[in-house]
Amino acid sequence: MRILHTSDWHLGRIFHGIYLTGDQDHVLQQFIQLAGEVRPDVILITGDIYDRSVPPTEAIKLLDEVLSRILMNYKVPIILITGNHDSPDRLGFGARLLAMQGLHLIGQLTDRLKPIVIHDSFGPVYFCPAPYVEPPLVRERLLAPDAVNHEQAMLSLIQHLSAPIPEGVRRVILAHAFAAGGEESESERPLTVGGSGTVSASLFQPFNYAALGHLHQPQEVGSEHVRYAGSLLKYSFSEASHRKSVTLVEMDGAGKTAFETISLTPRRDVRRLEGYFTDILAGPKNGESRDDYIMVTLRDTGPIMDAIGKLREVYPNVLHLERPCLTAGGELRGPGADHRRLSEAELFSSFFEQVTGTPLSGDQNKAFAETLEQFYRREREVRA
Numbered sequence: 001m002r003i004l005h006t007s008d009w010h011l012g013r014i015f016h017g018i019y020l021t022g023d024q025d026h027v028l029q030q031f032i033q034l035a036g037e038v039r040p041d042v043i044l045i046t047g048d049i050y051d052r053s054v055p056p057t058e059a060i061k062l063l064d065e066v067l068s069r070i071l072m073n074y075k076v077p078i079i080l081i082t083g084n085h086d087s088p089d090r091l092g093f094g095a096r097l098l099a100m101q102g103l104h105l106i107g108q109l110t111d112r113l114k115p116i117v118i119h120d121s122f123g124p125v126y127f128c129p130a131p132y133v134e135p136p137l138v139r140e141r142l143l144a145p146d147a148v149n150h151e152q153a154m155l156s157l158i159q160h161l162s163a164p165i166p167e168g169v170r171r172v173i174l175a176h177a178f179a180a181g182g183e184e185s186e187s188e189r190p191l192t193v194g195g196s197g198t199v200s201a202s203l204f205q206p207f208n209y210a211a212l213g214h215l216h217q218p219q220e221v222g223s224e225h226v227r228y229a230g231s232l233l234k235y236s237f238s239e240a241s242h243r244k245s246v247t248l249v250e251m252d253g254a255g256k257t258a259f260e261t262i263s264l265t266p267r268r269d270v271r272r273l274e275g276y277f278t279d280i281l282a283g284p285k286n287g288e289s290r291d292d293y294i295m296v297t298l299r300d301t302g303p304i305m306d307a308i309g310k311l312r313e314v315y316p317n318v319l320h321l322e323r324p325c326l327t328a329g330g331e332l333r334g335p336g337a338d339h340r341r342l343s344e345a346e347l348f349s350s351f352f353e354q355v356t357g358t359p360l361s362g363d364q365n366k367a368f369a370e371t372l373e374q375f376y377r378r379e380r381e382v383r384a
Contacts, residue, residue, distance in 0.1 A: 001120040003249040004040040007213035008231035010051040012059030016319035021058045026267040027232055028066050035070050042118050043076055046213030047083025047176030071102055081131040082107035083176040083213055109133045109141045122253030125170045128161035132176040154199045170255040176213040179221040187236035201226050208255035218245050225257050234270035237295040268292050276300055283314050295320040325356055
């Protein structure tokens with residue numbers, strides 16, 4: 001069986017004030033083309049389809065277009081589960097009708113939740129959909145009093161889904177969860193406030209393949225067959241080094257799996273530049289695009305007038321600028337004495353050391369004294 005696994009589309013995402021729907025559409029057109037080329041037996045989408053529970057209209061239209069074209073043009077069944085960003089009620093609307101057309105939307109947790117069976121030339125494969133669900137809901141819906149945390153809730157959900165599966169058949173789980181040992185990035189929303197939102201990767205060992213969603217870095221966790229497909233695009237500057245992809249899984253009749261990661265090319269990359277102002281103004285190198293989404297970290301310690309404006313003349317999509325020299329120490333401090341008893345020179349010296357982390361040099365003290373004297377001289381001339 002050939003399985004195409006993707007996850008964490010986050011349709012409708014806003015990145016530093018930029019709506020990414022156009023960028024997402026660009027990559028999803030490649031995904032549609034890929035589905036037509038590899039002709040999978042099933043497509044798995046493991047949660048966080050939208051970026052928020054009430055998505056914008058453009059995001060809804062984009063999802064409708066992508067799913068409709070795959071189903072109508074290629075007749076490939078799709079199994080989609082909700083993540084912690086999605087609304088199970090909204091995304092699951094019309095689920096029973098759509099399942100008859102090959103689109104299985106799994107969001108609501110009920111005691112009727114069961115595996116989806118898809119056949120290939122070797123026989124049936126049981127797909128167990130485990131959408132993101134809070135532990136209290138698992139306790140209530142599955143009558144599982146031990147589901148007091150995410151680990152126990154996932155175990156209860158797996159036991160419920162596995163109960164009707166015969167022994168010795170191939171099985172796949174779809175889950176939206178934080179498997180312990182996985183690598184995080186800045187753009188994932190925590191699954192819990194206080195306590196642990198992680199689950200043990202060993203819970204997924206009984207399955208021939210575990211298709212996971214939530215973490216944005218494509219990676220395996222614990223075993224080769226327990227995999228995150230990663231997010232559709234880079235959704236934070238911490239992901240600048242990520243290589244985004246989808247995962248193609250080949251499963252034989254015995255349940256043995258082989259994997260291939262297939263990269264998708266974004267319209268604009270997400271990159272981090274660090275260096276001195278004049279060097280960065282020299283522009284892109286080695287075939288890099290000036291239109292990428294850019295974060296700039298400047299090493300300069302001196303003042304720069306309208307730094308971000310000048311940088312945007314070279315890189316129009318500079319979205320974030322950092323000046324480490326202005327945030328040295330990371331904490332706000334007072335001048336170290338009663339400011340009312342300090343001279344202007346002492347106040348400025350204290351301020352300078354606080355924001356730069358270094359004391360004023362002799363030449364800098366002299367320059368400040370001369371500037372202050374010029375200011376007072378003009379004040380006296382005005383009064384005269």
